[in-house]
Amino acid sequence: EVQLVESGGGLVKPGGSLRLSCAASGFTFSSYSMNWVRQAPGKGLEWVSSISSSSSYIYYADSVKGRFTISRDNAKNSLYLQMNSLRAEDTAVYYCARSLAYYSSGWSHAFDIWGQGTMVTVSS
Amino acid sequence: DIQMTQSPSSLSASVGDRVTITCRASQSISSYLNWYQQKPGKAPKLLIYAASSLQSGVPSRFSGSGSGTDFTLTISSLQPEDFATYYCQQSYSTLMYSFGQGTKLEIK
Numbered sequence: 001e002v003q004l005v006e007s008g009g010g011l012v013k014p015g016g017s018l019r020l021s022c023a024a025s026g027f028t029f030s031s032y033s034m035n036w037v038r039q040a041p042g043k044g045l046e047w048v049s050s051i052s053s054s055s056s057y058i059y060y061a062d063s064v065k066g067r068f069t070i071s072r073d074n075a076k077n078s079l080y081l082q083m084n085s086l087r088a089e090d091t092a093v094y095y096c097a098r099s100l101a102y103y104s105s106g107w108s109h110a111f112d113i114w115g116q117g118t119m120v121t122v123s124s
Numbered sequence: 125d126i127q128m129t130q131s132p133s134s135l136s137a138s139v140g141d142r143v144t145i146t147c148r149a150s151q152s153i154s155s156y157l158n159w160y161q162q163k164p165g166k167a168p169k170l171l172i173y174a175a176s177s178l179q180s181g182v183p184s185r186f187s188g189s190g191s192g193t194d195f196t197l198t199i200s201s202l203q204p205e206d207f208a209t210y211y212c213q214q215s216y217s218t219l220m221y222s223f224g225q226g227t228k229l230e231i232k
Contacts, residue, residue, distance in 0.1 A: 043215075045160075047221040095168075100179075102177070110179075111221075112170045114167035117167060
């Protein structure tokens, strides 16, 4: 079964750090780009970061640039999100999601497999 | 940055109704538009990619259309399990895969 399982969420004080993990199974992890998407309580979806299959290409939302670092370990079938200098506005459920590559006059992606999410709460 | 605007923000409909949700991009995104369904407490689910391609396993009552800046998601005959929140997402700019604000579809 294709599956993504996030872990590492919790309660952290403003200015603190947290590292999220996403364990992949049921597919060839090293062949796919991966992503982090978050959702604040009662709010919509916000893309956070993406990483290509070999880590050659990495992108961040402006809201987390310079504070968050995405990485992956293909040998361990795992995706990570290191979150530093956390703020109250970073409070959200964080999802990891697999990229489905498709061609439509050019290559692009959709997010076809999602984990169940892990909650991050930033509060004093 | 590419902004995505969905309308309406919420919608009440009955089982069997035909429903259309609109998504507008702040600039042309060709056909790089995806649609997701999210139920309370659950992860989003991919419905449509590339504006009109149905994801495997998604019922054929869901369809997508549009290109450039204007897109629609249509549910031809609402089923009880379709009441959820729907999001569009542009994938034209890999620098930011922005989502629309969501459309909550409720039972009338």
